[in-house]
Amino acid sequence: xxxxxxxxxxxxxxxxxxxxxxxxxxxxxxxxxxxxxxxxxxxxxxxxxxxxxxxxxxxx
Amino acid sequence: xxxxxxxxxxxxxxxxxxxxxxxxxxxxxxxxxxxxxxxxxxxxxxxxxxxxxxxxxxxxxxxxxxxxxxxxxxxxxxxxxxxxxxxxxxxxxxxxxxxxxxxxxxxxxxxxxxxxxxxxxxxxxxxxxxxxxxxxx
Numbered sequence: 001x002x003x004x005x006x007x008x009x010x011x012x013x014x015x016x017x018x019x020x021x022x023x024x025x026x027x028x029x030x031x032x033x034x035x036x037x038x039x040x041x042x043x044x045x046x047x048x049x050x051x052x053x054x055x056x057x058x059x060x
Numbered sequence: 061x062x063x064x065x066x067x068x069x070x071x072x073x074x075x076x077x078x079x080x081x082x083x084x085x086x087x088x089x090x091x092x093x094x095x096x097x098x099x100x101x102x103x104x105x106x107x108x109x110x111x112x113x114x115x116x117x118x119x120x121x122x123x124x125x126x127x128x129x130x131x132x133x134x135x136x137x138x139x140x141x142x143x144x145x146x147x148x149x150x151x152x153x154x155x156x157x158x159x160x161x162x163x164x165x166x167x168x169x170x171x172x173x174x175x176x177x178x179x180x181x182x183x184x185x186x187x188x189x190x191x192x193x194x195x196x197x
Binding site: 002004018021 | 107110113117120121166169170173186187
């Protein structure tokens with residue numbers, strides 16, 4: 001069985017799970033963990049989208 | 061009374077120092093278990109699900125698993141990342157999974173998923189150690 005993820009869904013899954021681990025391990029209180037996890041998620045996924053558009057512009 | 065209190069403190073210290081060894085070891089073998097044996101149940105389960113899912117998805121995407129090697133520097137770094145997944149890495153090697161060539165983009169993503177899962181588990185192990193020594197709640 002081969003799982004076929006699109007580039008975006010692979011980036012989404014990666015950002016989601018990496019952010020959960022970062023949130024838990026890098027902050028002390030539950031509230032801070034959630035906030036930092038969300039921040040990492042937005043940065044991961046936002047960074048991928050921005051980099052994608054930057055490459056699209058460079059290609060033109 | 062004083063002796064009893066002092067004895068209890070020593071016992072607690074001994075238990076804490078033992079936990080500082082056991083928690084990281086168990087956490088490396090099973091992601092999140094280092095937190096669970098210290099009664100951080102929710103954090104442990106979230107770590108297990110996150111790291112476990114990344115690793116399994118990597119395998120399902122036909123990712124490549126690195127064995128111990130003395131060759132290319134990227135292969136060595138890949139091995140260091142993979143070995144962080146602990147028990148999952150051992151089972152994968154034992155079952156001879158993840159041995160195919162990286163033939164397409166998704167397989168390359170899968171390879172990276174497994175390496176990152178291992179590296180994230182190293183962070184989780186360090187966190188379990190910090191909890192055990194009282195540096196973190």
